[in-house]
Amino acid sequence: MNFTNSFFRVTAAAILGAVLILLSSCETNPPIVVDYGSGNIFLKINLNTSGSSSASKIVLLEDFANVSCIPCVISNKIIESLTKSTYGPSKLVAVKFPTNFPSPSDPFYLAQPDYCDQRMEYYNIFFAPTTIVDGVLRPVSTDSIDVIAAVDERLATTPRFEIQVKDSVGGENYFITISLNILNSTGLNLDEVVLHTVVTETEIEFETPPGSNGETKFYDVMRDMLPTNLGETLSNIIQTGEINYQFEEAIFSNWNLSHLNVVAYIQDISTKEVYQAGSTFE
Numbered sequence: 001m002n003f004t005n006s007f008f009r010v011t012a013a014a015i016l017g018a019v020l021i022l023l024s025s026c027e028t029n030p031p032i033v034v035d036y037g038s039g040n041i042f043l044k045i046n047l048n049t050s051g052s053s054s055a056s057k058i059v060l061l062e063d064f065a066n067v068s069c070i071p072c073v074i075s076n077k078i079i080e081s082l083t084k085s086t087y088g089p090s091k092l093v094a095v096k097f098p099t100n101f102p103s104p105s106d107p108f109y110l111a112q113p114d115y116c117d118q119r120m121e122y123y124n125i126f127f128a129p130t131t132i133v134d135g136v137l138r139p140v141s142t143d144s145i146d147v148i149a150a151v152d153e154r155l156a157t158t159p160r161f162e163i164q165v166k167d168s169v170g171g172e173n174y175f176i177t178i179s180l181n182i183l184n185s186t187g188l189n190l191d192e193v194v195l196h197t198v199v200t201e202t203e204i205e206f207e208t209p210p211g212s213n214g215e216t217k218f219y220d221v222m223r224d225m226l227p228t229n230l231g232e233t234l235s236n237i238i239q240t241g242e243i244n245y246q247f248e249e250a251i252f253s254n255w256n257l258s259h260l261n262v263v264a265y266i267q268d269i270s271t272k273e274v275y276q277a278g279s280t281f282e
Contacts, residue, residue, distance in 0.1 A: 039172030039251035043197060043226050045243040048162075048181040055162035055183065059087075059154045060265045060277040061094040062132040063141070064125045067211025067218075068103035075129040075141035080219055082147065089281035092151055093263050094220045095198050099128045107210050108221050111252070115222065115229040123272070135272040160184045161266050163278030169257050174199070176226070178264050178278070180237065190238065192270050194231035198263045199224040201255060220263075223255060234266070 063079055065072040083094045097119045098108035109116050119125075123132055129141035134154040139146040162181035167174065178197060204218045225231075227245050237243060251257075265277040 039174065039257075041199070041224070041226065041245075041247040041250045042173065042175045043245040043247070044175075044177045045195065045197075045232065045237055046177065046179045047237050047241050048179050049241075055159050055181070055276070056090070057155050057157055057159045058090065058163075058277040058279075059092045059134055059151050060263070060274045061092060061147075061151070062119070062123075062135075063094060063096050064099050064120060064123075064128055064130040064132075065096060066099045066101060066103055066128045067106045067108070067209070067215060068213055069099075069128040069211075070213050071142050072129045073213050073215055075131065076215065076219070078142070078144045078147060079131075082144075082151065083220070083281075086148070087151065089279055091155060093277050093279040093281060095200055095263050096219065096221045098221065099125065101128060103211055105211075108218070112222065112224070115225050118229045134274040135267055136274075158184075159276045160188070161276040163264050163266065163276055165262050165264050165278045165280050167260070167262050167280045169260075172251060172257070174251060174257065174260060176262050178262075180234075180266075182234075182238075188268070189270075190234040193234045193266060193268050193275070195234065195237065196231040196265050196267060197226040198222055198265075199226065200261050200263055202259045202261055204256075204259070220261075223252070223260070224250065231267070 061079060061083070063075065065076065079094050083089065083092050097116055098106050099116065099120060100106060100109045100113070123130070131139055131141040131147060133139060133147070133150040137150040137153065139150040141147070160183055162183060164179040166177045169175070176197065178195070180195065200220045201223050202219050204221060206216045209216050226247065232243065261280045263277065263279045266275045267273065268275070
């Protein structure tokens with residue numbers, strides 16, 4: 001069954017009815033409370049001006065999903081297989097952005113609604129699942145062949161940047177260092193090119209499903225975006241050569257520090273193209 005086509009064929013009345021039924025029948029765990037712990041996040045961005053590198057293209061896959069979205073079960077399995085087996089993090093990294101539909105009580109969405117809303121508005125996301133590859137391609141989320149074709153298309157592009165990401169945990173503090181190398185900025189307006197830094201949590205597991213689609217284990221969920229969800233412009237980084245941030249009491253008490261990873265990517269605000277990605281995944 002093609003869930004995407006079926007979605008567009010139903011009438012507005014049918015959609016409303018289906019949503020009401022879904023919400024009334026959905027048994028969810030209590031929402032994740034926005035509760036800050038005592039730790040800090042430290043972010044350091046360095047600019048490497050060597051100008052030469054043998055960097056390979058790393059593709060970014062952004063997935064918009066919900067714990068009560070039935071076809072998201074299929075797309076989540078596809079993404080996990082591609083990022084962990086088919087390609088690996090040296091070629092493909094993923095970030096999961098929770099949506100507030102079909103269920104507005106998705107606990108991951110409730111943990112960071114503003115960041116999720118901004119990202120959905122940026123891409124005009126109207127249904128889950130929606131998969132965005134490098135900001136510019138939208139393969140059918142439940143079609144593994146279509147997703148692979150999109151990833152392969154982007155892997156064939158020549159990277160304009162190199163991104164190296166390192167992280168460490170000290171006590172309750174989380175330290176992140178991102179090193180950038182500009183390989184080719186020809187034709188780019190660096191005021192419109194930003195570095196996004198996303199803290200993700202992998203292998204979040206519930207004893208009972210938090211939504212109605214039956215899933216209890218979730219991967220690569222967006223936990224925070226630094227310094228904000230708007231990122232940091234490359235023009236600022238170039239001017240300073242090094243930027244340091246400290247986010248006091250920014251670590252949520254329900255985060256598992258041992259499961260945190262960082263995905264960093266450089267994106268053109270206007271065209272939405274992601275030129276390069278990097279991560280702490282091994």
